[in-house]
Amino acid sequence: MRFAPIVLALPAMAAAQQQFPLLDQAKGWINNFIGAATSNVNSASSAAASAASGVPNPVNAAAGKVEQLAVTQLTKENYAQVLKPGAATASPGIEDWMVYTTGGNRTCFGMCVRSDQEWSKAVSLFSAVPSAPQLARLDCEQEPQLCNAWGAGAPSIIYMQLPQPLPDQTTPATTVYFLPLNRTTVSAQDIVSIATDKTFKEKTPYEGFFHPFDGMLAKTGLAVPFGWVVYGFSIMPSWALMIGISFFSRTFMSKRMGPQGGAAPRPAAPAGRTQ
Template identity: 30%
Template sequence: MRFSSATMLALPLLAAAAESPFQQYKAKFQNFLGSFGATAPSEDTNQVPIAGGNTGAVKKPKKAAEPKSIETLTLAGWKDAVYAPVKAEATQPEEWLVLISGRNKTCFGHCDKVEAAYRDASLKFAQLPESPHLGYVNCDDEPVLCNSWSASTGVFWALDVLPPPAQTEIFVKRLNLTTVTGQEIVDAYITRNGETWRKLENGGWFHPIDGKLAQYGVAVPIGYLFWALNAVPSWAMMLFVSFFSRSLM
């Protein structure tokens, strides 16, 4: 059988005509979908579904800033903790900010506000290029330590610690326990001066490092004595004084 050139040219047209209408519509629909290009997300984005079934690029949430750690100071290890970051050859002091706090026994429940503000301040201190080490003493848990320091609750101690035998300067400040905020604590520390902070005399009796009681090694025994006296009920003390006075008569 012979095929003329006209017949050969007509074959593709016949093949195209033989395709079903469904195949033509399918091809058009695929071309329509291909016109929607998707851009690869950057490293700080995630692909999430959006309306219509496509995926869209959104930014990853930033990681929350970590607060600065607060060291809990105890009778057994407070001095080791305070001197831990101090290098032997240091000429600039390591700065500490310590909250003296308590619960119902020593702070009568009034220290909850300042403790919450202190935790907020630890987050703000972490964002500063330079900030003090943070410490915390709970006088309900550490009554002997607080008595050996003669430290009242609801106050902040700022310590400038140099390697021994250099003296340690300590400043004390009380803030309003009902209105204190984290930013107020940060501002009070940054603007620390002799007018708003009371300095503990290095040669004073109750300076925890350079005081006379600490140098003589009797600060802790006296702390136990004061703790025992505070632990005895007032009626028992009055009864003891009454019996003692009668025995002398």
């Protein structure tokens, strides 16, 4: 009989023990709800900030299943066919091209690793930009002749605005900007901002000797041959260059300082007559 109260209290104790796990689960649900709401607010804030700056948010760009933009590999054989002024899709009359130049140990001294990584990220971001420029890549390690013909260094961005031909089939001048990239601090956002924020307009368009379309080399068709000449000198051993210079200078000086004709010897006087 003494155990009767204890026996009667067992159902109540079991019910109380079952309530505590329910309370713990309720707390967990509340915490999960708060965390999800905070995450949504942060995502919305990041998206708003990206929209205000004109640069797509990397998270949204990665989450959105957009088609990756094509990047054309430029070579000395195909660049004239690829970079044609005034493509049919150009609107309103100008087509923008962004050419990324890179290199290896010889042309970039092995310091293009970071810029290569950031360029790859920038290509993904450009895929979410409606008015993204056409993208191309120029490897100065594999195509040194073309880089020499354009006077392009690595890493850099060559931003081109290719105009459509006029009704009389004449082609207006092509606007080209050479934009060097910082090898240690460049970011994907910096590269994307060149097009989305038009930061390339902060620089002066290039109009010199190495202009890819309107320079003297391009107009005379000597751009690639000039690139080959510069490339030949770059791979020539220094000792061979010194020997060539020495040989040329000796030959030139020997011709200039050759033997000079002196006064002709006088003929001997005839022997006098003896008387």
